[in-house]
Amino acid sequence: MSMQGQVQGQGSASQWQSGSPRPMQLRVRHTTGFTYAEGAEASYNEARMTPLTTSDQVVLRSRVEVSPTAWSQEYRDYWGTVVTAFEVHEPHDALTVVATSTVESTPHAVDVAPVGWADLAAVSDEWCEFLVLDSWVRPHDDLGAQLDTLRASSDTPGEYAVGAFGLVHDHLRYLPGVTQVSTTAAEAWEAGAGVCQDVAHATLGALRRAGIPARYVSGYLHPSTEPVVGETVEGESHAWVEYWDGDWRGFDPTNAVVPGDRHVLVARGRGYGDCPPLRGIYSTPGASELFVSVEVTRLR
Amino acid sequence: MSDAHLFDGYGPVAGFDEMFDDSTLRSEYAQVHAAFTRMGNDEIRARAESLASAYLDQGVTFGVGGEERPFPLDIVPRIIEARDWTDVDTGVRQRVKALEAFLADVYGPGEVFTDGIVPRETVLTSPHYHRVVAGIEPPNGVRVHISGIDLIRDGQGDFRVLEDNCRVPSGVSYVMTNRPAMSAALPEVFADHRIRPVQQYSRNLLAALRAAAPSGVSDPNVVVLTPGVYNSAYFEHTLLARTMGVELVEGRDLVCQQGRVSMRTTRGLEPVHVIYRRIDDEFLDPMQFYPESVLGVPGLVNAARAGNVTIANAVGNGVADDKLIYTYVPDLIRYYLGEEPVLRNVDTWRLGDADQREEVLDRLDELVLKPVDGSGGKGIVIGPAASREELDELRVKIDADPRAWIAQPVISLSTVPTLVEQGIRPRHVDLRPFAVNDGDDVYVLPGGLTRVALPEGELIVNSSRGGGSKDTWVLADPSTPADPKDAVDEEADGPEKAKSMRAAAPSVLTEDGGDL
Amino acid sequence: MLSRIAESLFWIGRYLERADDTARILDVQLQVLVEDPAIDEAASCQQLLSVMGVEGHTGAVNRWTILDLLAHNVDSPGSIASAITAAREGARGARETLSTDIWASINTMWRGLPSARTKRPPDMFAWVRNRTAMVNGIADGTMPRDEGWNFFVLGRSIERVDMTARLLSTAALASDTQVAWPTTLRACGAYEAFIRAYRGLEGDRQAAEFLLLDRWFPRSVVSALMEAERALSRLEARGQRSGFGDEAQRLLGRARTELEYRPLAEIVEAMPIEMERLQRTCAAASEAVGARYFSHSDTHAWTGGVSL
Structure with a gap:
């Protein structure tokens, strides 16, 4: 994910609002799966690759195709994510899942007033799951110390959030390959680099540490700031956060922007573990390799 | 040994005993008490022994660490x-x-x-x-x-x-195997009661x-x-x-x-x-x-x-x-x-609650501490019976994850007469x-x-x-x-087996049943 | 019936028969070792090990090694102790389908193993024969004649063919067949029946014929093959106008007719080779039964995968 822009000083998060006036339509084609060196006998999986219709986006079309042909069922999980569960019972050398969706973005600004520190207590039970500081998100001690200073100087949760975004964004360089799926926020902090998942986890930890409910969002992002209509470009799965400040507000800490019409939301949860695009088990005597590719096309 | 030994030396019991109210025999145990006294020590022990060996032969066991162990059944019913x-x-x-x-x-x-x-x-x-x-x-x-x-x-x-x-x-x-074993071991006592x-x-x-x-x-x-x-x-x-x-x-x-x-x-x-x-x-x-x-x-x-x-x-x-x-x-x-x-x-204290936790930590040596997701006695610490080190260790664990613990007062469980080496004695149940x-x-x-x-x-x-x-x-x-x-x-809902698994055999059995 | 349970019953049948027959074979062999002063103990013990399929043993072999490897040692796969343990393990896993009597008889046998091992060898072998006879008797008297029974009988019969073949090999390989054949007949409990059938001790050829081909004597190879075929056809449970759809039935039927229709002399002459062939047939039939009824496609080892 390329980075653009710098986080600037203080202020409300909404100043990064980058919405464009006319609705953009994006087509995302997400291909992923496994190849098996010695073939697989059977496989049971769940794909979380279908975008959600929210107040900020409308899903016009979506389909998930699996090869070899599999029996599948669709359901909504605890977090509201659309899940495609499927199983393959015949021997196969590769498992491929292709999720294609067309999404129209209808971003809108949050028009609820930000809250004060004292107001957070009223929602701490309702959003208790998004306040848990587990090992995935717990801030590194260095970050923790900086956050304590920030907390002392922030008059409102909103002010603290902006400061926290800056701390995380400035420290964590976007650099693929340094971290893995299982890397924790503190480990990424130690490395000083990571991918969007690590940046999101670190940001969640920073927010939750101050008692601000914060949740993980997975989805896609069109990589170009000015997407060209009709041009298909290589994209990636992306992750950002939502935090509660009177209402849920989004922020993409990797790119230091408020998610806009180039962001496509697929799943929300406490962390990456609640929204993996493809998760499952397979039976193979040999090694397996994962492949992923995302193509994004602006249609309108 | 004389018959008098069976209930001699029974009690006094600190908590609630289900057979004796102080020294008065409770009415529900009257017949059992009378029958046991009548049979006497030797007879009761002989029957207890045959009860034990019947269980061993039938393989009534539970496993501990991969090993099958008998689950002893006491001869005195509750x-x-x-x-x-x-x-x-x-x-x-x-x-x-x-x-x-x-x-x-x-x-x-x-x-x-x-x-x-x-x-x-x-x-x-x-x-x-x-x-x-x-x-x-x-x-x-x-x-x-x-x-x-x-x-x-x-x-x-x-x-x-x-x-x-x-x-x-x-x-x-x-529960299901104890009943026939007991009715075989104590038929006369069994017959004296209307047992569900x-x-x-x-x-x-x-x-x-x-x-x-x-x-x-x-x-x-x-x-x-x-x-x-x-x-x-x-x-x-x-x-x-x-x-x-x-x-x-x-x-x-x-x-x-x-x-x-x-x-x-x-x-x-x-x-x-x-x-x-x-x-x-x-x-x-x-x-x-x-x-x-x-x-x-x-x-x-x-x-x-x-x-x-x-x-x-x-x-x-x-x-x-x-x-x-x-x-x-x-x-x-x-x-x-x-x-x-x-x-x-x-009565139970929630250790996630700061006030309750403080009270419990002060009285750790008099309470029973239980992990919230354990069952069957796993991880339980009994304060009065624990050593200093065990309590210190416990304190550290509680501090690390208070949500994981509750505390209860030590409760004296009720006792029921039980046959042990010395005779019939009160034991907790x-x-x-x-x-x-x-x-x-x-x-x-x-x-x-x-x-x-x-x-x-x-x-x-x-x-x-x-x-x-x-x-x-x-x-x-x-x-x-x-x-x-x-x-x-009851006739309805008979065993399923007849229907599903075993149905195929009879038609072919007659052909060479004589050879088997 | 569950494939796993069917497989357990098949193997309980096999292991019990293996324990029984191994006891019989050892009884004969140890007696021959004692009675034949001219015998080369090491060579004949080595031969026995190889006939019994014990591989990888190095070092000197004598009657004590034989006793250890084929009778006492639970860790030796060819031993009586391991066969009894395996039968009991199988019965434990199929316990809810067995009558309490059968389970108890197998369990009691297994529990008696430690004390049986301290007995004099002939006494231990007699104990094994008695115990297996008891289990078979209880099975015969209490098991419903359902699929489970057929798998149990099938396993027992296939094992009996296999083991009688081994017994015949050891007799044929013995240096002094004058001693070997009568003892072999005794081991099978066939001595008296043989004497009556042939009106006096006729010789090696007749003894071999009796143990191979006699249709009335239940431990003969042909009898056991017929028994196995009957169990298979009961399992098949639908008549076929011609031929046999079941691979195991085809294999066993062919082996039986070959034995029955070939000149006896041909077989007796090449007894060890013929018997080895028979054993291979048993193994192939066992596999065919497994492939058809026990569906080994299970036991996947699962690996978890997540994608970003």
């Missing part, structure tokens, strides 16, 4: 009067209904949270709250098909609830499991799913399968295809509709939980979601067993049923009644498992801590008609 049992019966039913409502709520609308009865955090941070089953509606609304509610009798002899077991409660097999039977348990269980079948299945295939021969309760799994007349399967016998579950038979795949599983949630479906689990069946949870199979007990029930939730159960009974609890809890929910009603097996702590003064009654069991005699109330669910023989 007797519960009809009116005392009424409290247990109504109290357990009430509790199971409330826990059912609670589970349906926390995996559904969550009204208990919005109404402020239980903090969301208490439920959502429980390691046994499995979000994967949120939204799965069991076919007849039942999640707690089988439960075991652990009770004790306090100093006044009142039954109190110690813990709820809504996951895979075990022990009912001993227990053998009908399997039939009621099978009926409840069949009632839980997916909708549209008129003749469901029920199986018992075991982790295998090395499981500590394997004996029970075989007994339940055998007495219900259903297949005992292992995970490898089952396969999920297209959201349906089948078992591998010599005639190919046969559909399975209801799985009475004796495997913990986390091992049940490697797709959803531990991928490396070889005990489970991949795809099972999604087959249940598709409505093609019923898993009994439901996945995720562990949240109701959580000892922190336990502290809210009286509130849950009031909230869901609008009733006052019949059975009281034992608890009681696990078993309840079966068929969706229309909750049936409580009259009896339940009485576990007895054989070492003197031992307060944890558990088979892995040198415990034994007692046959629990619930006396019938002569003034009321027999409970229809007590009926031992």
